[in-house]
Each structure stands twice: as structure tokens, then as C-alpha cells.
Amino acid sequence: MSHLPQLTQKILLSCLLVSTLCLADENIIAVNKAEVAIDIDGKATEQVWNNAQWLPIDKHIVGEYPSSDDFSGRYKLLWDEDYLYLMAEINDDVLFDQYANPTEKYWDDDSLEVFIDEDASGGMHRFSFNAFAYHVALDNQSADIGPNKADGSSNFILLNDHVKSQWRRDANSPYSITWELAIKLYDDSFTLKGTHMPVKLTKGKVIGFMLAYCDNDGSSEREHFIGSHDIKPKDGDKNLGYIDAGVFGKIKLQ
The missing domain is CATH 1.20.5 (Single alpha-helices involved in coiled-coils or other helix-helix interfaces)
Structure with a gap:
């Protein structure tokens, strides 16, 4: 040149x-803005959901790729000043929740996992709140990993005040459920002590985001883990979302 x-x-x-x-x-x-309030009831009957596009949950992360009879899923997103809204349609032939304790091996129960990086900065977050990996269980409780305990062991915690969720079965299809979530976003100054205000959402904001589903039909460990975004494997492993926010995708509020 x-x-x-x-x-x-x-x-x-x-x-x-x-x-x-x-x-x-x-x-x-x-992601379009919701101009009316959304009732988190698992029904998704608000007309404003028609303004959101369907996106697939079809990218392999862990286990064999499931047949369509075993699992399939898709989702939509909306937002307002206070929440990122998520609606997911999940087709799963077996809903399985083997651990009553919501912080015990929650990744081996059926659950919806929502990955959020409020400022889309990427980086490691496994033992910090640089980003979040909310495991939303069938009992609608949301678990994540917090900073290590004083003895150095992992600290599995509940962040139920971050995520409001509800799901319902489709009356015409016993294997189909609709899941609605309203998610508050917190920046990386969040800690488990004191009071922290969620971030107000505004037009033009870019957020790190990924969605996945843990599918277990009755085994000791989950059989499939399927996500919304392709993940480049590291040492043959694609299960990196709970460690590194750099593998998330990005959404932009409009």
C-alpha cells in the first residue's frame, strides 16, 4: 500500500x-426494550414478547449431543431500566432435581444457567463477581460460586434476590415448559456484605451474555450441557463459562 x-x-x-x-x-x-411491565409467571402472555426474536440453545458444551426428543430449547430477551428479561422454551423429556440442597452439585440437576457480565469486560470470574453464572433450578432458586471460604474451599451461594424466575408446563405438551426470568444486573463491585444497588439499564449498553441448560435424565451427573453460543475449547474442554467471561457472547440494549 x-x-x-x-x-x-x-x-x-x-x-x-x-x-x-x-x-x-x-x-x-x-435486545428490544419492554415498554410495558412483564409479569414473571411462566406464561409469557405479554404482547411485548412478540417484539423479541427467538434464538436457539443448540451449541454443544458437555456430554453427547442430545436428540431432539431428549432436549431442545430456544429463548428471547427484553429489557427495561431495572431488569434483563429472559423467556425460554425448553423441551425436556425428564425434569430431574436430585439434590434438595440448592447449593449442592446444582450443575448435575436440570437447570437453566444464565451467564452475565454487566460491563462485557470479560476476564476470570470463578471466585469473584467480575461476572455471574446463575444456575436457576427447578425450584426457582439461583446458585453461583462466591469467593472462597476462609479455609480455601469453594463457596457455593444463593443469589435469589438477583433473579426472579417461574416456569410452567405446556398443558398440551407434557415435556414442554416455558420459563420466565427477570434479572437484576450488578457490577463487579458487588460483594456478599452490605447493600448493593443493581445497575440501571440504558439504551446502547453492551452486556456479556450466554445461556445454557443442564440436562439430566436421572444419572449421578448431568448428561448434556447445551448452550446459546459456540465456545472454543481449551485443552479439549468447552465448559469454560463458569470460569471465564471471555467466552460469553454480547448483547446490546436498543
């Missing part, structure tokens, strides 16, 4: 930059 006039070089570089940014934006999911 050095033999071209300087002005021409600048124009070409500018075009290349714009093209690169546009390609990057193609991977960001646009």
Missing part, C-alpha cells in the same frame, strides 16, 4: 476499520 498516495491510504484504512467494526457488530445480539 506504500506506493499509493497518502490520502488514498487513509481512505482505504478507514474503510477497512469500518468493515471490521461492522463484522464485529454482527456477533452482538440486539
Whole structure:
């Protein structure tokens, strides 16, 4: 390019930059605003849900890829100033919840896992609140990993005040459920002590996001883990979302 006039070089570089940014934006999911309040009742009857696009839960993470008779899923997103709203349609032939304690091996029960990185900054978060991995169980409790205990052991915690959820079966299909969630977003200053205010959501905000489903039909461990976004494996392992927010996708509020 050095033999071209300087002005021409600048124009070409500018075009290349714009093209690169546009390609990057193609991977960001646009989320519409909910202009009316959404009742979290598992019914998803509000007309405003029609303004949101269906997105698939179909990317392999753990286990064999399930048949459509075993599991399939899709989801929608909306937002307002206070919440990110999620509606998921899950088809699962067996709903399984083997642990009564919501902080005991919750990843081996059927659950919806919602990954949130409030400022889309990426980075490690397994033992911090740089990002969150909410495991929303069939009893509608939300578990995650907090900072290690004083003895260095893992600290599995409930963050039920972050996520309001409700699901219902489809009366015409015994294997189909509709799940609604309202999620408060907290920044990385969140701790388990004191009072913390959730972030107010605004148009144009970009958020790290990923969704997945833990599917177990009665085994000691989950049989499938299927997500909304492709994850590049590290040492052959795709189960990285609960560790590294850099594997999340991104959504943009509009």
C-alpha cells in the first residue's frame, strides 16, 4: 500500500476499520426494550414478547449431543431500566432435581444457567463477581460460586434476590415448559456484605451474555450441557463459562 498516495491510504484504512467494526457488530445480539411491565409467571402472555426474536440453545458444551426428543430449547430477551428479561422454551423429556440442597452439585440437576457480565469486560470470574453464572433450578432458586471460604474451599451461594424466575408446563405438551426470568444486573463491585444497588439499564449498553441448560435424565451427573453460543475449547474442554467471561457472547440494549 506504500506506493499509493497518502490520502488514498487513509481512505482505504478507514474503510477497512469500518468493515471490521461492522463484522464485529454482527456477533452482538440486539435486545428490544419492554415498554410495558412483564409479569414473571411462566406464561409469557405479554404482547411485548412478540417484539423479541427467538434464538436457539443448540451449541454443544458437555456430554453427547442430545436428540431432539431428549432436549431442545430456544429463548428471547427484553429489557427495561431495572431488569434483563429472559423467556425460554425448553423441551425436556425428564425434569430431574436430585439434590434438595440448592447449593449442592446444582450443575448435575436440570437447570437453566444464565451467564452475565454487566460491563462485557470479560476476564476470570470463578471466585469473584467480575461476572455471574446463575444456575436457576427447578425450584426457582439461583446458585453461583462466591469467593472462597476462609479455609480455601469453594463457596457455593444463593443469589435469589438477583433473579426472579417461574416456569410452567405446556398443558398440551407434557415435556414442554416455558420459563420466565427477570434479572437484576450488578457490577463487579458487588460483594456478599452490605447493600448493593443493581445497575440501571440504558439504551446502547453492551452486556456479556450466554445461556445454557443442564440436562439430566436421572444419572449421578448431568448428561448434556447445551448452550446459546459456540465456545472454543481449551485443552479439549468447552465448559469454560463458569470460569471465564471471555467466552460469553454480547448483547446490546436498543
